[in-house]
Every structure is written in structure tokens, then in C-alpha cells.
């Protein structure tokens with residue numbers, strides 16, 4: 001019984017393989033015998049390939065154009081209604097993307113400025129200002145621009161955003177876990193941090209607050225992840 005079954009199985013296999021062989025053989029026969037349908041088929045394939053390649057190239061070109069178009073921002077630097085001590089005239093405004101300065105510009109006597117740069121897939125575009133009595137201050141962060149010529153208004157100090165728990169969030173990472181309130185004092189206190197390997201570093205964070213000298217007056221919070229004051 002078992003042998004018979006095995007024999008039967010083997011013969012089916014042989015039969016199948018001969019069938020496949022025959023198929024392969026017969027499939028190869030017509031192109032040699034008649035070349036016209038082959039040429040037509042080749043032309044069709046070529047046409048389709050060219051068509052697909054054209055679409056692919058167009059998509060690629062449009063995609064690149066989208067990223068390489070320069071952005072020109074018409075900016076306005078304004079005082080925050082809560083704190084009007086900052087100067088908004090002749091203040092240096094600069095944009096950073098992936099830790100690199102992309103462009104910088106000065107505000108005029110009305111706090112207006114124009115800044116232009118070409119985005120290149122940066123994770124975010126972070127706007128800073130620095131000027132008389134202002135330490136480098138983060139005034140805004142965006143991921144994308146609504147157009148190639150957006151109009152943007154920034155406030156100094158920047159408007160704070162809070163999470164659902166009422167904690168101030170960082171404008172760049174949008175998280176609150178590494179955000180510290182800045183304590184202003186005449187003599188900044190540093191915290192000595194000794195790591196397990198024995199390296200000693202000084203952290204400006206002391207008792208959960210970022211220690212700043214008296215000259216830094218506007219920044220109220222510091223994000224230790226992005227190393228920014230806002």
C-alpha cells in the first residue's frame with residue numbers, strides 16, 4: 001500500500017515536471033516562429049516604461065522644487081503685553097535649523113524685519129533674537145511654512161504654551177520634562193555634577209531652576225534638551 005502510494009506520487013511528479021518542460025518549450029516556440037507580436041510587445045513595454053519614468057521624473061523634480069524654494073518671511077517683533085521692557089528696534093533676529101544658522105536680519109525702528117533662506121528638510125525652524133539687554137532668546141519655532149512668503153509675528157518675551165497639566169512646554173520639543181524656570185540673580189549658582197565615571201561638570205540647573213546672571217532679564221524658562229532660553 002505504502003509503496004504503491006509512493007510510486008503514484010513520484011509518477012505524478014515526473015508527469016508534472018514534463019508538463020512544465022513542455023510548457024516552457026512551447027512558450028519559447030512562437031517568438032522564434034513569429035517575431036512581429038514580439039516587436040509589438042516590446043514597443044508597448046518600452047512605451048509604458050517611458051511613461052512611468054516620465055511620471056517618476058516629474059514627481060521627483062516637483063518634490064525637489066518644493067524643498068529648494070526659498071522662503072521670505074515678513075516678520076514683526078512686538079513687545080509682549082505683559083512685559084514691555086524689551087527693545088524691538090535694531091534687534092538681531094536669526095533662524096536656526098538643525099543647529100545651523102540659516103539666516104539673520106535686523107529689525108527696523110518699528111520692529112519689522114525681512115528674512116530669507118532656503119529650507120532643506122530641517123526638523124524645525126527656530127527663531128531667536130538678541131540685542132540690547134537680551135541674551136539669545138528663542139521667540140518661536142515652526143515645523144513648516146504656510147507659503148513661500150509668510151507673514152509672522154513674534155513677541156519678546158515669547159508667549160508661553162502649557163500642557164494639559166499646566167506645565168510650560170518648550171517651543172521646540174513641545175515637552176515640559178526638561179523645562180526649568182529661570183531664577184535671576186546677581187551671582188549665578190552652579191551645581192557640581194559628578195558622574196559615575198568621576199567626571200565633574202557644572203550644571204546651570206540648581207534646585208530645579210536655571211541660574212542666570214542679572215543681565216539676562218527676559219527669558220523665563222530654559223529647556224535643557226534643546227539648550228534654549230525662552
Ligand SMILES: [Zn+2]
Nearest residue numbers: 170173223226
Ligand atoms: Zn525643548
